[in-house]
Amino acid sequence: MNYRSGFVTIIGSPNVGKSTLMNRMVGQKISIVSDRAQTTRNRITGVVSREGYQLIFLDTPGVTAPKNRLGEYMIKAAYDTIGEVDAVLLMFDASIGIREKDELLLKTIGERVGKTPVVAAVNKTDLVSLGTIDEIAERLSNESFISHIVPISAESGRGVDKLEAVLKEYAVEGPQYYPDDMVTDQPMWAICAEMIRETALKLLHDEIPHGIGIGIDKITLRDDGIHDVFATIYCERESHKGIVIGKGAVMLKKIGTNARREIEWLFGTQVNLQLYVKVRPDWRNSASALREFGFDPNF
Ligand SMILES: Nc1nc2c(ncn2[C@@H]2O[C@H](COP(=O)(O)OP(=O)(O)OP(=O)(O)O)[C@@H](O)[C@H]2O)c(=O)[nH]1
Ligand SMILES: [Mg+2]
DSSP states (O other), rough: OOOOEEEEEEESSSSSSSSHHHHHHHHOSSSSOOOSSSOOOOOOEEEEETTTTTEEEEEOOOOOOOHHHHHHHHHHHHGGGGGGSSSEEEEETTTSSHHHHHHHHHHHHHHOOTTTEEEEEEEEEGGGHHHHHHHHHHHTOOTTTTEEEEOTTTTOTTHHHHHHHHHHTTOEOOOOOOOOOOOOOOHHHHHHHHHHHHHHHHHOOOOGGGGGEEEEEEEEEEEOOOEEEEEEEEEEEEEHHHHHGGGGGGHHHHHHHHHHHHHHHHHHOOOEEEEEEEETGGGGGGHHHHHHTTTOOOO
8 A cells, every 4th residue: 555644733722632642642742731721832743653654743722712912823823734734633621521612613613624524532531431521522423524533531542542543544645754753843943942941831830931932042063962052031021030040040940950851852962051031021922022932923
């Protein structure tokens, strides 16, 4: 049989587990995960290579009502993928059920999807009873554009093989777009920025993280193979800057050490990470700041 490739976009409300699923499919952490909504900000590509076929997943930001320019960008980044793929994977959180925002998502997808097949994944089934899963599946079965409903747990892996088997059917004959050993097409600077942001999200336990943007100023490679990465954490307020740096710069050091380990592990090289902190008020509404941080504001 000829080689097959399938592009699949993962779309859903914030926090339903889209990035967790993509990481599990790929077998490596390439998209950052947190227990806070709106963790993913840009579309992230994850490549799954198997004998005879390749599935290319697009992890997208959770769709919800936008609060600023970054939020508008995030929604567009998610919905724009629909026209580029062989299948849409629509994801729901079984532990929460189908909320108003999920209903709105279903309506929007129904209007926009055209002939592209839609597979629904009901995630976090490890947290609920079979009855709850059945109820959600029944609601979803009312939507004629949904071809399959697959209960899964992205965290434990339950049902994920079945989901892959379903999605594989939508792959089409075509070239192998990425080499076997490539799991993402994100450039090194983008991965560095995301790993720093994930570390900050984990270590700072309040509202600040959403106001954080990471700018990579420079990456250089020394003769002995060590990468020097210079990055700036941008905050929206002076008070936030103080918290990110912490007493005696302890917090900033911790963010730096943990992020460096993640980056070193991912790239298999030694890294010297230099972190700076600056204030840039309201950067989430600034076109120039968004461009600097890797978002295309000209949408
Ligand atoms: N119990 C359980 N938790 C899960 C499962 N999948 C994801 N989670 C958790 O749900 C939270 C959100 O996961 P993410 O993968 O970041 O969700 P997301 O949909 O990518 O979120 P955004 O990028 O913000 O839209 C994290 O705390 C995950 O650990 C699952 O199958 N079971
Ligand atoms: Mg995500």
